[in-house]
Every structure is written in structure tokens, then in C-alpha cells.
Amino acid sequence: MGRVTIRDVAERAGVSTATVSRALSGARPVSPSVLETVTRAADDLGYSGNGIASALRRSRTDTVGMVVPSIANPFFTALVEGVEHALQQAGRQLFLCSSRSDPDLEAQRLRSLVARQVDGIVISPVHGIRSREALAWATDQLPLVQVDRYVAGVDSDWVGVDDDLALRLVVDHLADSGVTSAAFISSTLTNSSTELRVAGFTEHTARRGVAVRDVLLGEYSIAWGREAMQRLVAAGPLPDAVVCADDLIALGVLQACAAAGVAVPADVLVTGFDDIPYAALSDPPLTTVRQPQDDIAEEAVRLLSAALGPHRAPPARSALAPSLVVRASTGVSASG
Amino acid sequence: MGRVTIRDVAERAGVSTATVSRALSGARPVSPSVLETVTRAADDLGYSGNGIASALRRSRTDTVGMVVPSIANPFFTALVEGVEHALQQAGRQLFLCSSRSDPDLEAQRLRSLVARQVDGIVISPVHGIRSREALAWATDQLPLVQVDRYVAGVDSDWVGVDDDLALRLVVDHLADSGVTSAAFISSTLTNSSTELRVAGFTEHTARRGVAVRDVLLGEYSIAWGREAMQRLVAAGPLPDAVVCADDLIALGVLQACAAAGVAVPADVLVTGFDDIPYAALSDPPLTTVRQPQDDIAEEAVRLLSAALGPHRAPPARSALAPSLVVRASTGVSASG
DNA sequence: ACCATCCGTGTAATCGATTGCCAAGGCGTG
DNA sequence: CACGCCTTGGCAATCGATTACACGGATGGT
Incomplete structure (x- = not known):
């Protein structure tokens, strides 16, 4: 040794x-x-x-911590890869943790990261309310940037996507395709992204005269998407479209449709959110909202680096514009 | 602050x-x-x-490092989740790094982890030859367990899947389904898993009298699967089956088939490897080899914990048995 | 009543690298 | 030739927590 x-x-x-x-x-x-x-x-x-001894003396570790709700969700892995890449340019290392969508575990991870003296933290918080205390405490200790989701009342930077614009793109596209009724499948999680997506759905369907059939809340997973769609099918006449708050849910919905003999897009249109790599491979390929993950990651690291400097800037909020990726699940015929 | x-x-x-x-x-x-x-x-x-000061004094960080070739590959994220979970039981934290399938970056990560005084390392090495030096060096510094792939000539534990058995299951299934010719699509990477899979394919096709049409080597990605299949289609009459060394490649193959109007399984049977969550959602759902990821992760942590103890056990090699998951891509009609 | 334990607490050394301060020597300039 | 600056290297303090050792007081056994 x-x-x-x-x-x-x-x-x-x-x-x-x-x-x-x-x-x-x-x-x-x-x-x-x-x-x-x-x-x-x-x-x-x-x-x-001995990096430990060095870190103790210099009180810098050249390491930043990142906490995400799940590392199995491709959206977050893409974000993680982006952040890691951007950090590497700056000669820093990433310390990755998963909160498993559990605010208590999240708090524990944050304490652990602070105790390990990371230089800063990038976090996608689990819950709009139950994450607040731990987040506020951590923000008080070191520079912290929220990504994707954000908890109000915490004095930190945030960078994510413009959820309202995203839902506007989705609903406009559906309405333009002749949709007059729609259901929304999302997560019960109380956080900015989730709430803004529901709000955007409500607002833009109203604006376009699309009837809201159902808003089903569960979790961000394939299994929940499947279950929610089974409920819709069981409940009676289907809406013209099913809008999903992320791609995993949408993939579950597609699976349930296939199993129940519901044709997509003939019987119902389906949309997702995130544009994970598998969204293009489903049957049918999924219309979805593409998030500028790499830009989000870069911006997060930029903000963090700025916060590591001597100056104390006011918290920045930066909402990047998403784009709509139209595929066969909303009616475009499948093609190469 | x-x-x-x-x-x-x-x-x-x-x-x-x-x-x-x-x-x-x-x-x-x-x-x-x-x-x-x-x-x-x-x-x-x-x-x-101050965890740093504590770590310096105790010369323990209660942290283990993990290095994987990619965090975008669902197989590895599942493995990571398993390892993180098992470690958490033991009160340890995971420091995750990606080597991006680059031996140089991998060596850098290993140096960094050793300098940060992690208590041990779990690694899925990139390359059977080019990873050796860095791995041997790290093994000399602290306990190290290789998972999934394995580099010969390094004095460390290993836990992974029985690749030969896996290919036997695949080839037997195909042969039993009437296949008389097959192609294999894999990665150029020189590592144990990749090599054992090619070897297993060769051996078992020979045993069952299945003609080997092609062995195409690229990388573990959807894009490579797509490209390889395009080549097969362009090259002329298709083999009865296409065997893929992982699910990402297989998903790419399915995509290319759809684009080229090749029907699966009517025109060609396709198999994958890993059973990632998306394997069941493709069109058609993918027949694949399921790896016991959680068992692999648990065993890896167990070995590491043992190595952290006072005793110096000889390196253990543990090959766990995989199972075959038969879905529509090899002929079973789609159902529920 | 006396001595051996034992328990709880304090003092100070220690982990390994970094860095403020100082000294010695080399060099240039007046 | 003398003086001061500049470069290079060493000494020792320092980062913050842990822990070996010591010590005082209480307890218990005979």
C-alpha cells in the first residue's frame, strides 16, 4: 500500500x-x-x-457536489454529464449524489457535501416546500445553484427551462392539429417545474379553447405513466390528446396504449417532455419538448464559478428557451 | 458563511x-x-x-469512488444505483466519475480518487490493455473491485456476469427458433466482457451449426447499432438473426430496421444484452439477456468491505448467472 | 480505612500539505 | 567597494478534528 x-x-x-x-x-x-x-x-x-491534507490547509477541495432526484432518469444523466464536462474545463471534479426523490435523503446528502467541504453545490431539488430548509441552510454555507426545478425562498441562483413557453408550444401544436380535449399526466411533487407545467397546461388549453379532461398526478416514471393511462382507458371516452410532464411518463402511456389496443396517434395524441434519447425510439416515436441540457449545465457551472469568486452578486434566475420536437405520436407519419 | x-x-x-x-x-x-x-x-x-479535517486525522473518508465508462448508459446507471444503495447501508458515500470510455481520462480519475483518499474503488474498466497500468497502480494503493468488465493481470477482485453462459442462452434460443445464420454487432473495445461475448458467440454458433455472417465492431451506442444495421442491409441478403452485445446497439438496430422497412422478427430476429428499462418499450420489444445488476452491485460492495478489513484475502472472481428475457424481437407475439 | 479500579475530562501531539516570514547568497548600481 | 534588491530555500505555524496519555475524583472490595 x-x-x-x-x-x-x-x-x-x-x-x-x-x-x-x-x-x-x-x-x-x-x-x-x-x-x-x-x-x-x-x-x-x-x-x-494527499488531497485531504491539501484541502484542509487551503480550505478548497476543487470539487463541487451535485444532487439530483434520480440518476436513472436520462434527463438528469444528461444534465450530470453536461455539468461534469463543464467542470472539467475548470479543473474541478464532480461529487454526484442521488436524493431518490426523498427530501430527507436530500437533506442528508447536503449535510454530507457541506461536511466534505465541497466548493459549491449544483442541485435539482426534490420538493418545493420540504426541500426548503436544507437548501436554505446549505446556501448559507457555500455557493449553490439550483437547476431545472427551483425552490422559492432560497437565496440562490437558478437555471432551467421556460416551462410556460414549453407548454405553450405543446398546446399550440395540439390545438393546431385539431385537438379539442386533453388530459395531463404529471407528478404529485410540489416543485416549481411540476407546478409551472400544470399551470402552463391549464392556461394555454384555456387560451386555445381545449377542454381539460383530467389532471392525473403520480410520479416521474414509466410505471406511473402506464398506470395513469390504464385509468384513462378504464374511465371511458378518451380525450383527443394526453400531455405528459416528462418522457418517462409518456413512454409508459405509449406502452399502456399498445397493451389496450389504443392507436397512437389515430385514437389519441401523446406528448412528452425532455427529449431523452429513447423518445425517438418508441412506438410511435414521441413528440416532445427538447430541453437545452448542455446550455443549462454550462450556465449552472458559469454561475457557480462566478459565485466562487470574491464578489457577492444578487441571485440570478435564468430560464432558457425549449423547443418542440414533432414526431409520429402527434400525427406526423413515421419516416426514416 | x-x-x-x-x-x-x-x-x-x-x-x-x-x-x-x-x-x-x-x-x-x-x-x-x-x-x-x-x-x-x-x-x-x-x-x-469539517469532514476534511476528520478524514485527515482518521485517514478514512468513508467514501468510495466509482468509475464507469459512461453514466448515460442505463446499464451502468443501474449498477451505480445498486452500489450507492449498498454503500449507504454501510454508512459510506459514493464518489462517482465517468471515464467516457477513455483510458487516459480513466487514469486521471483514478489518480484523482487516490489523491482524495477514498477508502476504496469500484471500477468498470474501459480497456483490457490500456487500462492495466493505471488499474495496477491504484490496486497497489487501496482496495479495488472490478465490476462487469475485467482487466487481466491486475491483482484485484472482480464481479460480473457469466458472458459465456449468456451467449449460450442467446444462441440456443435462436437456434431453437430455426435460425441458421447470424451476425454479431459489438464494440471494438478490447476488454473481457466484449471479448468473452464475441468468443461465446463464435463458440456457441459453431456448436449449434449456425453460420456466422458478420462480426461488426464499433461502440456501445444507439448510433453505432443503427449504422451497423444499415451496413448489413446494404451488404445484401440478411442473416436470420442479429445478435447485439448490448441493448443500446440493439435499439439502434431496431431503428435502422424500421427505417429500412425490414420487419422484426419476420425478416430478421434481433437480440440485445443487459435488459435496460427501454428494452421492453421498443418496437418490437427486445429479447435480451438480463444481468443481475443488484446482485453484482451488492457483491462488489461486499468484496470491498471485506478488503477494507484487516485481512488480506486472495483476489476473488465471481461470475453471476444471467437469464434470458424473451420478447417479440425474436418471434413471440406481442402481448400485455 | 485503604488501595485498586474506573469513569469522565483535559492537555497536547498528530495527520500531511501549504505558506508567512526570514536568511543567505547572487547580482546590479551608485 | 558598499549597499540594497531579488531570488531561492528552510523553519515553523497552521488548517480542524481525533486520540494517546494523564489526572482527579468517585466507587467498590476486602
């Missing part, structure tokens, strides 16, 4: 630990000959430093 | 830092009244400890 410390390197190189530190980190110049000797000694011994 | 240390708590409670430490960690008993006072003081100040 390697147990090489800076002292070992210093001894072998015949210099002090201070010099080794400066030679390896470049914090201050050392003479070329000493640099050579030290580098050689470090290599020979396989010295790799 | 919170900057509360154990000294602040000690001062407020009117005791020494040693007592505070003992009261809060329970390392040694303190009198009830002192415990009360200290807990109160810590709460009042919002003390949350």
Missing part, C-alpha cells in the same frame, strides 16, 4: 518539504536543478499527494 | 474540544449533562463539522 508523503520525497531529494510543495505545485519558482531532482524523486516513489 | 469549528462549540459549551468530539461522535461516553450542553451548543451554532 502506498504511503508516500511529501516528507519522503523531500528526504530523497535532499530538500525541505516546503521546496517539494513549491516545486510540484508551482506556487513559487524553484531552480531548474532542484525542480528536476524533486520531480525525479516524486516519480521514483510514486508520490501522489 | 458558516465557519463554525469545534473550538467554537467547545467554548460555548464551556468544555474542551476533546469532549465535544467525544460527545458528538460517541467515541467515548460523556456525562449526560455535558452531552446535553454540547449538543445544544452545536445546534445553536449550526455546527456541521
Whole structure:
């Protein structure tokens, strides 16, 4: 087991630990000959430093924590990849945690990240109310950026998508396709995204004269989508369209339609949200709202980096524009 | 910004830092009244400890690192969730990194994890040869468990699936369905899993008298599956079956079939590997090999915990049995 | 009544790297 | 030639928590 410390390197190189530190980190110049000797000694011994000790002294870890409700949801994995990529450019590492959509677990993760002295946190909070306390506490300790969803009453930056615009795009598209009644399937979670999507659905269906048949709340999963659609089928005449708050729900809906012999889009139109990679592969391919995940991730890291600086800027809120991806589930014939 | 240390708590409670430490960690008993006072003081100040300082002193971080080739691949996210869950039971945290299927990036991640003093590492290595050096080095520093894929010549534990058995199940199923020729689509990556799957395919097709039409190597992605299938279609008469080394490739193959007007399973049978959640949702649903991901994850954590103990056991290799999930892509009519 | 325990608490060393401060030597300038 | 600056390296303090060791007082056994 390697147990090489800076002292070992210093001894072998015949210099002090201070010099080794400066030679390896470049914090201050050392003479070329000493640099050579030290580098050689470090290599020979396989010295790799002790990040913990370094972090303690510098009170920086060059690490940021990220907390997402689920790492099985492709939308979040895409977001995570984006954030990791952006951080890497800045020489920082990502410490990823899953809150499993549980506010208590989320609070625990936050405490753990703060205790581990991460430099900052990127979080997609679980719940609009039950996440608040932990989030406020964390925000008080270090720079924090909310992504996608956001909890009101927390003094932090936020970057996400313009949910109202998204629902406007969806409803306009459906109305233009002749839809006169629609159901909405979403999650019970009380958070900004979920609420704004329901609100947007309500508002824009009203504006376009589309009748709202049902609003079913469950969770963001394939299983819930399947179950919700089964209920709609059992309940009687179907609406013209089923609007889903994310793609997983929509995939479940499609599955339930296939099982129940309901033809999509002939009998009912279906839309999703997020444009995960599998949305294009379903039967039929899914019309959905594409989120600019990479832009969201980049912006989040940019905001975090700014917050790591000396200046204390007021919280920023940035809502990026989504776009509608039209596929066969709303009537376009399938094609290559 | 919170900057509360154990000294602040000690001062407020009117005791020494040693007592505070003992009261809060329970390392040694303190009198009830002192415990009360200290807990109160810590709460009042919002003390949350400094994990870095603690880790330095105890030379334990209660954190394990995990390195996977991709976090966008649902197979790995399932594995990650399993590992995280198992670790949580043991009171440890997961530090997740993606190597992006790049051995250099992988080596960098390993260095970084070792420098951060994680207690152990779970890794699914990228490359059978180019990952070896970094893996051997890391194994020399701390306990390490390989999962899924495995690099020979590294003195570490491994847990994964029995790839030979998996291919036997697939080929037997196909042969029993009347298939007499097959193509294999996989990745160029040189690693145990990939190689064992090719070997298994070759061996079992030979055993069952199935002609091998083509072995196409690319990467584990939907895009490559699509492209490979396009090539097969362009190349002339199709084999009876297309066997894919993972589900992403298979999903791409299905997509290309749909685009090219090739009917599955009427014109060609298709099989995948992993049984990711989306395998059941494709058109048609995919016959695939189910990996016991949770068992793999649990076993990996178990091995790691064992390695963290005092004893130096010889490296263990544990190949768990997969099972075949038969769906419509190999001829079963779609149902419920 | 005396000595051996034992319990709870404090003092201070320690983990490993970084860095403020100081000193020695080299160099240039007046 | 003398003086001061600038460069390079070492000493030792420091980050915050843990813990070996010591110590005082209470308890119990004989």
C-alpha cells in the first residue's frame, strides 16, 4: 500500500518539504536543478499527494457536489454529464449524489457535501416546500445553484427551462392539429417545474379553447405513466390528446396504449417532455419538448464559478428557451 | 458563511474540544449533562463539522469512488444505483466519475480518487490493455473491485456476469427458433466482457451449426447499432438473426430496421444484452439477456468491505448467472 | 480505612500539505 | 567597494478534528 508523503520525497531529494510543495505545485519558482531532482524523486516513489491534507490547509477541495432526484432518469444523466464536462474545463471534479426523490435523503446528502467541504453545490431539488430548509441552510454555507426545478425562498441562483413557453408550444401544436380535449399526466411533487407545467397546461388549453379532461398526478416514471393511462382507458371516452410532464411518463402511456389496443396517434395524441434519447425510439416515436441540457449545465457551472469568486452578486434566475420536437405520436407519419 | 469549528462549540459549551468530539461522535461516553450542553451548543451554532479535517486525522473518508465508462448508459446507471444503495447501508458515500470510455481520462480519475483518499474503488474498466497500468497502480494503493468488465493481470477482485453462459442462452434460443445464420454487432473495445461475448458467440454458433455472417465492431451506442444495421442491409441478403452485445446497439438496430422497412422478427430476429428499462418499450420489444445488476452491485460492495478489513484475502472472481428475457424481437407475439 | 479500579475530562501531539516570514547568497548600481 | 534588491530555500505555524496519555475524583472490595 502506498504511503508516500511529501516528507519522503523531500528526504530523497535532499530538500525541505516546503521546496517539494513549491516545486510540484508551482506556487513559487524553484531552480531548474532542484525542480528536476524533486520531480525525479516524486516519480521514483510514486508520490501522489494527499488531497485531504491539501484541502484542509487551503480550505478548497476543487470539487463541487451535485444532487439530483434520480440518476436513472436520462434527463438528469444528461444534465450530470453536461455539468461534469463543464467542470472539467475548470479543473474541478464532480461529487454526484442521488436524493431518490426523498427530501430527507436530500437533506442528508447536503449535510454530507457541506461536511466534505465541497466548493459549491449544483442541485435539482426534490420538493418545493420540504426541500426548503436544507437548501436554505446549505446556501448559507457555500455557493449553490439550483437547476431545472427551483425552490422559492432560497437565496440562490437558478437555471432551467421556460416551462410556460414549453407548454405553450405543446398546446399550440395540439390545438393546431385539431385537438379539442386533453388530459395531463404529471407528478404529485410540489416543485416549481411540476407546478409551472400544470399551470402552463391549464392556461394555454384555456387560451386555445381545449377542454381539460383530467389532471392525473403520480410520479416521474414509466410505471406511473402506464398506470395513469390504464385509468384513462378504464374511465371511458378518451380525450383527443394526453400531455405528459416528462418522457418517462409518456413512454409508459405509449406502452399502456399498445397493451389496450389504443392507436397512437389515430385514437389519441401523446406528448412528452425532455427529449431523452429513447423518445425517438418508441412506438410511435414521441413528440416532445427538447430541453437545452448542455446550455443549462454550462450556465449552472458559469454561475457557480462566478459565485466562487470574491464578489457577492444578487441571485440570478435564468430560464432558457425549449423547443418542440414533432414526431409520429402527434400525427406526423413515421419516416426514416 | 458558516465557519463554525469545534473550538467554537467547545467554548460555548464551556468544555474542551476533546469532549465535544467525544460527545458528538460517541467515541467515548460523556456525562449526560455535558452531552446535553454540547449538543445544544452545536445546534445553536449550526455546527456541521469539517469532514476534511476528520478524514485527515482518521485517514478514512468513508467514501468510495466509482468509475464507469459512461453514466448515460442505463446499464451502468443501474449498477451505480445498486452500489450507492449498498454503500449507504454501510454508512459510506459514493464518489462517482465517468471515464467516457477513455483510458487516459480513466487514469486521471483514478489518480484523482487516490489523491482524495477514498477508502476504496469500484471500477468498470474501459480497456483490457490500456487500462492495466493505471488499474495496477491504484490496486497497489487501496482496495479495488472490478465490476462487469475485467482487466487481466491486475491483482484485484472482480464481479460480473457469466458472458459465456449468456451467449449460450442467446444462441440456443435462436437456434431453437430455426435460425441458421447470424451476425454479431459489438464494440471494438478490447476488454473481457466484449471479448468473452464475441468468443461465446463464435463458440456457441459453431456448436449449434449456425453460420456466422458478420462480426461488426464499433461502440456501445444507439448510433453505432443503427449504422451497423444499415451496413448489413446494404451488404445484401440478411442473416436470420442479429445478435447485439448490448441493448443500446440493439435499439439502434431496431431503428435502422424500421427505417429500412425490414420487419422484426419476420425478416430478421434481433437480440440485445443487459435488459435496460427501454428494452421492453421498443418496437418490437427486445429479447435480451438480463444481468443481475443488484446482485453484482451488492457483491462488489461486499468484496470491498471485506478488503477494507484487516485481512488480506486472495483476489476473488465471481461470475453471476444471467437469464434470458424473451420478447417479440425474436418471434413471440406481442402481448400485455 | 485503604488501595485498586474506573469513569469522565483535559492537555497536547498528530495527520500531511501549504505558506508567512526570514536568511543567505547572487547580482546590479551608485 | 558598499549597499540594497531579488531570488531561492528552510523553519515553523497552521488548517480542524481525533486520540494517546494523564489526572482527579468517585466507587467498590476486602
